[in-house]
Amino acid sequence: MNSPSPESSALDEYKSGPDIFRILCWVAAAATVATLAWIVYEIVKQASPAISEFGFGFITGKVWSANRDIFGVLPFLIGTVVSSVIAIVIALPLGLSVAIFLSEDFLPLPVRQVVRFVVELLAAIPSVVYGLWGIAVVIPLVQEYGAILAKNLGPSIPLFKGPAFGNSMLTASLVLALMILPTITAISRTALVAVPKTLREGAYALGATRWEAILGVIMPTAAPGIVAATILALGRAMGETMAIAMLIGNSSRLTWSLLSPSGTLAGLLANEFGEASGLQIASLMYAALLLVVLTLGVNIIGEAVLRRAQKNVAGAL
Amino acid sequence: MPKTMETTPGTSDAAESQPKVRTESQHAAREDFIKVDNFDFFYGSKQALYGINMRIPERQVTAFIGPSGCGKSTLLRNFNRMNELIDGTHYEGDIKINDRSIYDQKIEVIALRRSIGMVFQKSNPFPKSIYENIVFGLRISKQNDKKVLDQTVEQSLRGAALWDEVKDRLHDSALGLSGGQMQRLCIARAIANRPKVLLMDEPCSALDPIATAKVEELIHDLKKEFTIVIVTHNMQQATRCSDLCAFFYLGKLIEFDRTQKIFSNPGQKQTEDYITGRFG
Amino acid sequence: MDQTIATHSPDFFSDHAISSKAAGRSLGNRVLTTICVGLAFLTLIPLFSIVFLVLKNGLPLLKWSVFTGLPPAAGTVGGGFGNAVIGTFVMVGIALAIATPLGILSAIFINEYAPFSRLSKTVRFVAKLLTGIPSIIAGVFAFAVVVLATGKFSAIAGGVALAVLILPTILLTSEQALLGVQRAYREASFGLGATPFQTIWRIVLPEAMPAMMTGIMLAVARAAGETAPVLFTALFSQYWAQSVWEPTASLAVLIYNFSTLPYDYQIQLAWTASLVLVCLVTVSNVVAQMVFQKK
Numbered sequence: 001m002n003s004p005s006p007e008s009s010a011l012d013e014y015k016s017g018p019d020i021f022r023i024l025c026w027v028a029a030a031a032t033v034a035t036l037a038w039i040v041y042e043i044v045k046q047a048s049p050a051i052s053e054f055g056f057g058f059i060t061g062k063v064w065s066a067n068r069d070i071f072g073v074l075p076f077l078i079g080t081v082v083s084s085v086i087a088i089v090i091a092l093p094l095g096l097s098v099a100i101f102l103s104e105d106f107l108p109l110p111v112r113q114v115v116r117f118v119v120e121l122l123a124a125i126p127s128v129v130y131g132l133w134g135i136a137v138v139i140p141l142v143q144e145y146g147a148i149l150a151k152n153l154g155p156s157i158p159l160f161k162g163p164a165f166g167n168s169m170l171t172a173s174l175v176l177a178l179m180i181l182p183t184i185t186a187i188s189r190t191a192l193v194a195v196p197k198t199l200r201e202g203a204y205a206l207g208a209t210r211w212e213a214i215l216g217v218i219m220p221t222a223a224p225g226i227v228a229a230t231i232l233a234l235g236r237a238m239g240e241t242m243a244i245a246m247l248i249g250n251s252s253r254l255t256w257s258l259l260s261p262s263g264t265l266a267g268l269l270a271n272e273f274g275e276a277s278g279l280q281i282a283s284l285m286y287a288a289l290l291l292v293v294l295t296l297g298v299n300i301i302g303e304a305v306l307r308r309a310q311k312n313v314a315g316a317l
Numbered sequence: 318m319p320k321t322m323e324t325t326p327g328t329s330d331a332a333e334s335q336p337k338v339r340t341e342s343q344h345a346a347r348e349d350f351i352k353v354d355n356f357d358f359f360y361g362s363k364q365a366l367y368g369i370n371m372r373i374p375e376r377q378v379t380a381f382i383g384p385s386g387c388g389k390s391t392l393l394r395n396f397n398r399m400n401e402l403i404d405g406t407h408y409e410g411d412i413k414i415n416d417r418s419i420y421d422q423k424i425e426v427i428a429l430r431r432s433i434g435m436v437f438q439k440s441n442p443f444p445k446s447i448y449e450n451i452v453f454g455l456r457i458s459k460q461n462d463k464k465v466l467d468q469t470v471e472q473s474l475r476g477a478a479l480w481d482e483v484k485d486r487l488h489d490s491a492l493g494l495s496g497g498q499m500q501r502l503c504i505a506r507a508i509a510n511r512p513k514v515l516l517m518d519e520p521c522s523a524l525d526p527i528a529t530a531k532v533e534e535l536i537h538d539l540k541k542e543f544t545i546v547i548v549t550h551n552m553q554q555a556t557r558c559s560d561l562c563a564f565f566y567l568g569k570l571i572e573f574d575r576t577q578k579i580f581s582n583p584g585q586k587q588t589e590d591y592i593t594g595r596f597g
Numbered sequence: 598m599d600q601t602i603a604t605h606s607p608d609f610f611s612d613h614a615i616s617s618k619a620a621g622r623s624l625g626n627r628v629l630t631t632i633c634v635g636l637a638f639l640t641l642i643p644l645f646s647i648v649f650l651v652l653k654n655g656l657p658l659l660k661w662s663v664f665t666g667l668p669p670a671a672g673t674v675g676g677g678f679g680n681a682v683i684g685t686f687v688m689v690g691i692a693l694a695i696a697t698p699l700g701i702l703s704a705i706f707i708n709e710y711a712p713f714s715r716l717s718k719t720v721r722f723v724a725k726l727l728t729g730i731p732s733i734i735a736g737v738f739a740f741a742v743v744v745l746a747t748g749k750f751s752a753i754a755g756g757v758a759l760a761v762l763i764l765p766t767i768l769l770t771s772e773q774a775l776l777g778v779q780r781a782y783r784e785a786s787f788g789l790g791a792t793p794f795q796t797i798w799r800i801v802l803p804e805a806m807p808a809m810m811t812g813i814m815l816a817v818a819r820a821a822g823e824t825a826p827v828l829f830t831a832l833f834s835q836y837w838a839q840s841v842w843e844p845t846a847s848l849a850v851l852i853y854n855f856s857t858l859p860y861d862y863q864i865q866l867a868w869t870a871s872l873v874l875v876c877l878v879t880v881s882n883v884v885a886q887m888v889f890q891k892k
Contacts, residue, residue, distance in 0.1 A: 021794040022710050028702030029720045032768065035761065036723045039734065042741045097636035105404070106634050115637060122644050124882050126822030128852045129871045133647045135856055136654075178643050198441035202503070205399060206454040206510060207431030209622050211629045216457060217443050232729070239731025241825040242849075246856060266733050266825070273740060273829035281745075288737040292730065299729030415610055424609060425623060432609035513610055 043292065047285035058286055064252040066272070071283035073265070073290065075252045080264040080294070083169060083244065084237035087176035092230060094177075095184030100214065102185070103192040123182035131246030134175040139166035139247065146170065146259045158256040167249030169262040175243050180233040187232060191225020191309060192218060224309030231302035239295045241266035265291040347415070350375035350544050351396065351514070356410035358391055360403065365391045367568045369410070373561070378536060378545045380559035380576065382552070384591065387565040389548050393516050396546065397433040398426050414514065431458070434507030434543070438519040440499035442491035442506075447483055450491045450502060454510040469509050477505035478535050497528025504535065508543070515539060517547040521554065533558045552592055556580050564588045648875075655872030658865050668835055668851060674862045678870050680837050681846040684752065685877075687838070688831060688847060689820045691756025692763055697813060699760075700767030708775040709797050720768075727765040733825035735761040740830055752838065752845035755831030762826055763816035770812025774805040807888050814885035818878045824849035848874045 044051075050058065054071060061072015098119060102112055143166040150162030195218050203213035219226070249261025250271050265287050273284055351373035358366035366388045373379050381389035394400045395412060398419060412419050419429055431454065442450050449456075451473050452466045460466070470487065474480040479501045483494070491502055500520060507515060517536070521529040536545060536558045549555050555562055555576060562576040564587070572579065572588045583589045663677030703724075707717035739758035744750055778801050786796040824847075832844040833854060848870045855867035 019792070019794055021797070022706075025702045025706035025710055026716070028699050029706040029716055031699060032703045032727075032764065033716070033719050033723050035764065036727060038742075039730070039738045039761070042738055043734075046741050046745070094636055094640050097633045098640055100633050101637035104633075106630055115641065118641055118644055120882075121879065124818060124822070124878050125647060126824065126849060126871075126874055126878060128822075128824040128849050128856075129647070129651065129875060132852055132856050132867060132871055133650060136650060137646060178640075181640060196441070198437060198439055199443060201399065201402070201437060202441040202443065202506075203453070204402060205397060205430055205435035205437075206457070206506065207427045207429075208453075208457050209427050209626045211626050212457040212622075216453065221444050235729050239729075239733070241731060241733040242828075242853060246853065266731055269733050269737060270825055270828055273737070274832060285737065285741070288734060292734055295729060295731055295734075296726060299726060302729075303725055417609070419609075427622065429609045 040289075040292065043285050043289050047282055047289050049279060050282035050286040053279065054283070054286070058283070059290070062254055064268075066276070066280050069279050071279070071286075073268075073283075073287050075254045076263045076265045076268050076287065077290065078254065079169070079248070079262040080238050080266070080291070083173045083176055083248070083262070083264055084234055086169075086173035086258075087180055087237045088230060088234055090174065090177035091181045091184055091233065095181045095229075095233075096188055096226065098181070098185045099188035099192055102189050104210070104214070119182050119185050122178070123186075127179070127240065127242040128246070130175055130179055131243040134171060134243060134247045138171050138174055142166055142168060142171045142174070142259070150259055154257075154259075159258050161255075161257040162259065164259040165249060165261055167247060167261050168257075168259050169248060170258040172244045172248035172262070172264075173258075175247055176237050176240055179240060179243060180237050183233040183236055184229050187229030187306070188222070188226045191222035191229070194225070194310075195221045224305060228302050228306035228309055231298060231305060235295050235298040235302060238264075238298065239266055239291065241270050245270040265294075346375040346377070348372060348374045350415060351546075352411075352413040352416075353392070354411045354413070356392070356395070356408065356412060358388075358395060358400070358408045359406060361405045365568055369570050371563065371570060371573055373544065373546060375544050376540055376542070377560040378540050378547060378558055379561040379563065380555040381546065381548045381563050381565060382550075382555050382591070383565035383571075385550075388568040389563075389565045390518055392565070393518055393546060393548050396514065396516055397430045397435055399430075399435065401426065431510050432512050433514045433516060434504075434510060434512035435516045436500070436503050436507055436518065436520045438522055440496065440503050440523070442494070442499050442502050444490065444492055446488045447491050447494070447502060448487040451506050451509045453506065473505040473509040476508050476539070477501045478531065478538070479505055495528070497524050497531060500524060500528070500532060501535065504532070504539075508539070513544060515543040515545045517545065519548050519550060522550065529554070552580075564591060566591070651868065651872050651875055654865065654868035656869075658869040659872060663866070663869060667837070668846065668855075669862065669866070670835065671858060671863070672860055676866075678846070678848065678851050678866065678873075680834060681848045681851045681870065682873070684755075684831065684834070684838060684845040685821055685847045685849070687752050687841065688755040688759055688827060688845065689817055691753060691841070692759035692820050693813070693817070695757065695760035696764040696767050696816065700764050700812075701771050701809065703768050704771035704775055705797060708772050709801065710793070721772075724765040724768045727761070728769070731825075732762055732823050733828075735759070736826035736828060736830050739826065744830055747842070749842065750830060750832035750844040752831055752841040752843070755827040755845060755847070756841075758826035758830045759820040759823060762823060763820050766816045766819060767812050770815065771805070771809050774808030774812065775801065777808055778804045810888045811885045814881050814888065818881035818885070821881065822849060822874060822878045824853055828853065848877075 050071065054061065058071060058073055059077065060074055061070070062074050063070050063072050064075070065071075098115070101107075102116055143164060146164030146166075146168070147162070149160045150164045153160040154162045199217050199221060200213055203217045208216060244264050245267040248263060248267055250263050250267055251261035252263055253260070255262065269284055269288055269291070272280065276284055349372040353369050353371045353373075356366060356369040357364060369392060381393060383389050391400065395408065396414070396419070400406050408420075414433075417424075443453065445453075448470055451470045455466060455469060471480060474483065479498060482498060483502075491499065494502060500523075504515075504520075521532050524532065533554065536547065539545060540560075547559065559576045561573065562579040563573040564571045564579065564585070566587055572583060572585045574584065579588060580592060583592065663679070664682060665679050666675065666677030667680055668678055669676040703720055707720050711717050735758045738761060739754045743754035743757050747754075782800050782804065783796055786800045791799070827847050828850055831847060831850070833850050834844045834846045838845050852867045852870050852874070855863040855870075858864065
């Protein structure tokens, strides 16, 4: 190679105009941010007829009737929260047990790896398949045992008031619990594994048994991560659509009974969007807006807790 | 390798330093409080300790020295059976403390660990309050009497020379303490269990010189009550705070004697090479 | 110090109190371990039930003809879901075509060009939020911007909805992939006088490619299994699609539609479609893991 004046040629190359690739990447990054803004804007825009028609009364309204053009979303709002909370109550102890099981050496590593693989598989199964399975397995079970519950507990406890339906809040919550279990397990396991080994050794050196170390030191240290896991799982449960739409019965009737059909916001959208028109579309958009606000809020809190949890663990190291 | 398998510290030197300790204690200090007999230790198929024999006297400070990987920490961590937490380890031979084998079938390992305190290289306070760190050992044995807990916290913190610095913030997080304070908190946490033996695995290696001096001073005070075994990489530290010194090399105990003797007139060439910095 | 404090605990140095208290604690320990292991295995039962039923109910109809046939009308027997398989692939393809360049270029910007800029921090935050958005909202968005705008349900609308859904997956895994490339490579490249573009194009991207492929495979798995976003954007069709601008069938929507019909054949077909879908998703996931492990 001949190099008459390397300095000037290098300089020439640097002056060869702006970095077009950089601009391209910037545009993509900006477009990603714009996507979220666009989603919110579009939903608000489409919902505006319903917002101006019903205002805040949309949230407290108990009647959803496309025939009469009256749209109130309260039963679905309550259904969303209740089904998610029940699912968390069921899934948390199970998910935590699996997370502890995976992070301790109760059984040899190959067994744990199989369990871990299976739980990851659980996360990969499509929602609609859970729904199909729920129809085939959970609905008959809830119908059978729900009737017994309704007969024995129904008269005294309104939660189990009969008649017992297969398509019910209880069915949806049970399947939902199964669906969020992998989320709880994965994040909790990460938090448990991140607890420094020295803390475990410290507990053992003081004469702690394994479970005294787990319950007294390891779980409290991992607690912020476990809380974050729970909140993020709650967010997922609230947005879960297909399995719920197939199992909950999609009723807008407000009831105390877990054995009765109920509805959720996501289920409502799945059921009605395909054939909606006019004010119904606007009202569904309004419902979608509420769902976005609800899930975004829960997720922002969850991410904040998770970030603090990770900082905490880093501080303990 | 030398064949000094049965190594006991020079009795003449020991006799000189003993009387003072004896007057303060309830019973005569034993010369063979910890007895290690033909002890081998393996990580999987890799042998880490070869035929260790030694007698560690009660209420004195014994230092383990030697280059990295020489087995000194491994032996220390066998005294409270912490090595069992690692998969695939096994031992041959025996270790007796106060004439009882630590491997006795009738003894729960948790009882052993409660009776033998351990301080680690890296201070490991739990992410709880100072108070809760110290009473952890009591709480797990179902001791929840507030008076007893309060009393133990004060005694242990005084014992670890930390009381004056933290008495006004006992319920603050232990993670807010300085490095040196955290390590003394871990010592306080260990002595709150009222152990007879205190094992220290390079307790000062992560501390600055001032904090190190404080911990060394503390070690000096603690030996009135506890039998202390300390692993250290620091020759000066070994001379400053130990009564006896054991030199390990490649998994073998090369020499064990009064610290004074080891550093002034070592019996083995390898010991001399190491303490004068020719290798290690 | 007061000796009485110590007497509550099991003590190696005294004979009394060793066995009774310590034994109680180790019994409690065993009970808790049993409960924990028991609950862990309890969670496996539903999964085995799902896999078992999908196989048992799905296998009988799994013949080549279901991949070539069209969905049967209500109450009739025969046919398959060939158009739904194609529809699923087409919509996943459209989603990838939109989300892959957007996600990877964004990841390059936030990791290579301006990792600490405000835009980059915002992108990371927004990507996290997008992962948390319910999948049906992606459908609502595509319904608003494509279906309402064009006046018809289409594969494009379904693809747009799926693209919104997988964009954060691709972006975040690509960022991780880029983070995994050693700093020294970039420094060496810059040290030899390469421009940022040359460094990224010739050094960083080839190095990060396997991990990026993992992200894309995970995105494919996720998109193929989703129902909610395509439910009222692509809708469904009984026929072979002629273009991407008309209603399009997908496996997921077929399962949903057929699951509630009162006809045995349709329900069996839903199980067979589930089997195909689960296999598709699992294979994508396993391939993704394998690509990653090779790295």
